[in-house]
Amino acid sequence: MKRITLSLALSFGLLAGAAAQADTLLIQRVQTEQGISLPKRGATMAQVEAQFGAPTQKFGAVAGPGSRKRNPPITRWAYNNFNVFFEYNHVVDAVVVKARPEEIGPAPVRN
Template identity: 50%
Template sequence: MNTFKPVFTAIALAAVATAMAPAARAGDTLLMQRVQQEQAMNLPRKGMSMAEVERKFGAPTQKLDSRGGGSHKQPVINRWMYPGYIVYFEKSHVIHAVLNTPAGNNTNPQSPK
């Protein structure tokens, strides 16, 4: 049995992980800053109904096409755009509000990605 190959593979994986660590830390820092910024803002909270969101935050600038709804495991997701953020609803209740930032990959929510 050749024990050299598994040891060499483990060493190679450790080297790759070590080389990638600074990039991961920078990404983690950006994500933590974004989460802190979202928490400090007055955004729609999880569980709010569409009516509550519209009453408290006004009409959205745009209501995007809904997605999903093909099965019980894939409920309808509605998305409302506001200046600076997007509100995601599962059926008619908020599941998340996300800032429109280039780092958030949601600057073009019309894209089917």
């Protein structure tokens, strides 16, 4: 019985250590990303391209079903370190991409 308890305790300790290490790495990455310059919400496509240059890839606009007022077209531009999302011609969000596929965080965009 003591052997099983000790085995479980060691296993849990190793797993907890791995999770803590992953969390620490993600926290460190977020802290270093705070220095990354991203497009500001409300900036136009022309302003983003003037400040950050041409994106590595431009994705076509995607709109939801129904009226354009309720489901406006959303366009995504991909840069090396971040993605920019536009509603019509203005930035609604900019998101930093993962450093590695195994990094914990939001699921990557599938094309």
